[in-house]
Structure formats: C-alpha cells, structure tokens
Amino acid sequence: MDTEREVDPATRRALFDQVRRHTGIAMSERKWTLLEGRLRRRLRELELSAYRDYLQVLEAKPDEVRDFIDLVTTNETSFFRTPRVWAYFAGQFLPRWHATHADTPLRVWSAAASSGEEAYTVAMLCEEFRSRHASFRYRILATDISDAILRKAATGYFQGRSVDGLQQTHPDLLARYFSAADGGFSAGPALRANLTFRKHNLHEPARDIGAMDVTLLRNVLIYFDTDGQQAVLENVRRAMAPDGLLIVGESESLNRFEMGFGFEQPLIYRKEARP
Template sequence: MDIENEIDLATQRALLDKVHRHTGIHMAERKWTLLQGRLRRRLQTLALSRYRDYLAVLEAQPDEVGAFINLVTTNETSFFRTPRIWDHLWQQLLPEWFRQHRGATLQLWSAAASTGEEAYSMAMMCEEFREHHPAFKYQILATDIASQVLAVGKAGHYQGKSIDGLKRSKPAWLAKYFQAGEDGYTVSPALRSHVVFREHHLHKRLDGALRFDITLLRNVLIYFDEPGQCGVLENVRRAMSPNSVLIIGESESLTRLNVGFDFEQPLIYRRQERMHA
C-alpha cells in the first residue's frame, strides 16, 4: 500500500500534539519528518495510506496509544553509559550510604529505564559492592512509559551493540553476571531478582510508599519543555528519601529550574530538605 507523502498541516500538528498529550514529549513542528518516519511503519501494519486516518484510529481506539508511545519515544541506552557517574557511585555514593544506613536496604530507581541496561549496570555495581560488604542490601525499580522496551528489560536478554559495549567496558562482569546463549546474553537470575520493571509515566506521581535513595533520571528531561521538566522533577522529588541523590544526563541541567535540588557536582544533585521560596 502506498502511503501519502504530502500531509496537511492540521494533521501534522494534531499528531505532534498527541505525542505531547500521551508522553509529555515536546516535539517542535520541525520534528515532523522524524515523527512521520516513525509512524510510517505503523500505517503500513494497519494498512492505512493516510496519516489523518491513523489520527482517527488513535483517537477512536485507546489500545492504539501504547503502540504510538512505543514508536514515538527515543530509547537509546547502554550499559555503564557516562563512566564518571558510575565511578562516583562506586567511590562515593555507595560507601557513603552504607556508612550512614546500617541495616537498611538501599532503594535505587532507574526512572527512564528504556531496555534496562542502566538498571542492570546498577545491579552489577551493587553486587560487587556487596562482595566487599556482605551486609549490604539493595533493590532497584526500573520504570519507563514504553511497554516494548520494558519487555526487553524484563527478559534481560541482550545482543548486538549493547553487549559489544559491555564487552569493552567490563568484560569480567559480562562473564560473571550473564549467561551466554546462541543469540546473545541473558542476565543471571540472581542479578535479575534485584530489579523490578514497571510501566510509569513520569508526568504522574509514582504510587506506593517506597522512597528512593538514589534516582537516575537520565537522558529524558531533554525531551520535555520547561514546565514539563518542572512537573516531572516535582513528582520525582516526592518519591525520593531525605538527603537522597538525583543523577541526570550529560546534556541536562537543573540550574535554571527552582525544583528543590542542590547542585553537588556535574550531573549529581542532592534533594533539598527545605525548598527555597
């Protein structure tokens, strides 16, 4: 089936608007070509030739929203992305938390987890820390808005670029924490048991009473406009424990936003216990 190439402006705007409505992601009009490319496959699958017909499907069928979210999100990630934050976690954050919270369980949150590499990187580092400190306990929550990437994380099965990166950065940990198979590597059940994957929209409050000591909110704020970033940070802050740590991505900064976090060092922020007026 041939898919139309000339799309009227009203349909373009309506679809860009749907991205914002369902994910909070702000896509300017110049991003239309990107969105068009991503939706093309879906039109093919549904045997639709016009984007305005797809818009009608999206509006009429609530089940379509999940597929739409899977297509419009950017899910790039890798194991131990940005080495300096992992060095900081190992050298400072884990020892500091353990000294101050004997007997407690460290709660970590990968708040835009994508396919789970970030959460399993945390788990491997925590396992290594536990070898030196057998009393250390931890749990990891991995959340994302997109169901497809979460399914990959839940399965814990990786191949290609993801594994190539881990082979380069931590070959001994790949051998220790993964089982090699014919078509890739699967996270060992012991490591897997420390990570819970759950769908969560960052523009909503996280339910449950858990409070997180270390939150990774990395490479996701960039997709939101400023009011969206403030709303997300307010929600995330509410789910964090007193004096806890927030880690963001390299192209993100909180310095212009008055959202209740103190700068500690690049990419690392501490939850303020009293919000400045």
C-alpha cells in the first residue's frame, strides 16, 4: 500500500475533495495523517494497494460513499457535554417554555447527534421535567450524516467511557432511565418513546424537518469552512420555529455571522425575525 510519503499531492487533494463533496467537512493538508489513518483499513478490506484506486471505487460504487462518510466523520461526544448548557436548558428554558406553550409539544433537534448521548441527555431532562409537570410533551429528532453512528445511537445501548461519565455525574438518572445489560446500559422505554433517528446531511435543505423549538448544532460547525458554516446555519434556521433556540458547541460562535440569530447567552442564540 502507498505509504504516507508516497501518496502524491494530487491524490491527497482528490481525497480531501471527496470528503468535502460528501460531508462538507473541510480538511487541509495537515489533516492528511488523520485521513490516511482512517482510510487505511478500508483499503486493506477492499484489497487495494493505492489510494488512487480507492478514488476510483468511490466514483464507481455509490454504496462505498456510505462507508467513506462513516470513516471520515469524527463522532466524539458524551452525556451532559458542556454542563452549563444543560443547567440552562433544564433550569431556565424548560420552565419558561412550558409556562407559555402549555398545550404544544416541545420539538428538539439534535442536528449532529453522533452516537446519541446528546439526544438521550435531552430525553432524560425532559422526562425529569415531565415528572413534575404532567402536561409537558416533547419530541426529539436526532440526525447525523453517518449511518453507522446513527444505528449505534438508535440501539440506545451505551458502554465504556460513555456510560462511565454518566455514572459519575448523574448516577440517579442512569439508575432511573437505563437498565444494565451485557456489561453496559440500555435506555429504557421512557427515553425511547419520544426519540426518532434519521439520516440527514446538514448541507442539504432540511425540507421535512420543520419548526424546531430547540436545535442543538454542537461540535459540528468546526468541521466546515466559513461558507459551509453559513450555508448550514441558513438550512438550520429555516427548520426552526420563530424564536427557536440554537445551541452551539464550546469552540463555536455565531458572533461573526449576520444570520438572523440573536445572542441569548454564551453558546445559546435565539432565532430572530429578519427585517
């Protein structure tokens, strides 16, 4: 197989172009080692000895694109990631929202859901709120571009580092909403009942996703370039309810964009009507 040094610049560029074409992820030359490492095993599985040949497979076999996307995406996530966002969601947003929307279900979109920890975090907090406000209803849509990671999310089964973190920070919620299974933990029916998983590329218009009251677009904008971020934000904006809340990741900010979102507090924005 090509070694890192032998892969010619044109082939590297062509692979970066494929990443951008299928995911919108912008990779520069310094990400070559990362990309090479992720694709190497796939080449071996396909018994290919050169990355040039893999490019041909990608063009000739549309099914390969799915595996390619699974390989090039980064799925790092955790339950209750960025705790102050969740303190705001449960402590401020939910009570205020329920007081003004008593009869409407809350619609939450986990827009780059990865293996689901974010969506199940929302579900736990909504269930907790519902235990005190019986009329509260909610629906969560979890989407991601990667089939493989979404399938994992949909199982509701967590083990290892993921569940260890939840055990440490919220043992009470783990005990209430999960049951031990096969060395890990499975989400129970209360969490699953209001959760839907669906493949969606944020670079495509979210035509059948609409009127989201809360959109979690966290730790995904960082992978796109400025134009890509703007395009994604516009797609997301269109899928949000008036006044909808947009929550981004810790190293993300909308400050330099004039996108029709008002600052609510760090990492949290509100959709504004355009003049």
